Amino acid sequence: MYNLRVKQEFLVALWNYNRQKFYVLMKMMGGKKVLELKHVSMSVENGLNEKRILNDMNIKFEKGKFYAVTGPNGGGKTSLAKVAMGIYQHQDGQIIWQGEDISHKTITERARMGICYAFQQPPRFKGMEVHDLFRIANPDITKKDISLLLKNVGLCPEDYYYRGVDASLSGGEMKRIEIGNMLARKADLVMYDEPEAGVDLWTFEQLIKVISNEHQSREMTTIIITHNERFLKVADEIILLADGEIKDRGNVDKIWPLIKDEMACKWRNTCGGDLDGAECN
Secondary structure, three states, X not given: OHHHHHHXXXXXXXXXXXXXXXXXXXXXXXXXXXXXXXXXXXXXXXXXXXXXXXXXXXXXXXXXXEEEEEOOOXXXXXXXXXXXXXXXXXXEEEEEEOOEEOOOOOHHHHHHOOEEEEOOOOOOOOOOEHHHHHHHHOOOOOXXXXXXXXXXXXXXXXXXXXXXXOOOOOHHHHHHHHHHHHHHHOOOEEEEEOOOOOOOHHHHHHHHHHHHHHHHHHOOEEEEEOOOHHHHHHOOEEEEEEOOEEXXXXXXXXXXXXXXXXXXXXXXXXXXXXXXXXXOO
């Protein structure tokens, strides 16, 4: 029995060692792209004219990487995510998922393929309880798993398990339930649309840890649309989007100096006071 246990422990240690070597090798090789937008353009009607929202967008997202998409309001960040999810329909170009063109796939089909999107303002469902929402996301989930996910996003299971997903919930509560719901899906790629919106500082710090831990433990692809410095600084790559086009991309050391004044000015306009000597128009 002793020799068998030693052998089992050795095999587990060997697997963990080789798994880490594999992850390092994948990052050195640049990883495998899972989602790609090729020459994607999208326009919407604006009175008698059309307004271009995404302009010949070309972008690749790799397996296992953590992306932050940032830029000015109205620059196309949310539209990029919703086009990838199939919520918005693009007029030109292709959306490629793991080598397959999914441009004509429905939202449900894309979700079943492993793509998920967390709304900036999560929808409410009268007559549905929180545990129902989690079981739609993952039919095999247990009550224990739901309770753990609720705890992880800062909600007491005793208070929220049977709570209605309706107008009685605050914006911050809905945001946390939405993020927990995304974690329940075990998706290959998750897009979070400003997860910091509507949550208090304590909850925000916890959500950063929850999203980061889930990303690292599952080697999934995570895309966060954000204006928050904390998310920008934990991302592997930041994508700067404006006027429906990618203006730049790179790590935080490259991109942060380009946008820090805008972030500080946005904070000052909302909360008052001065920050870091930012020059605001």
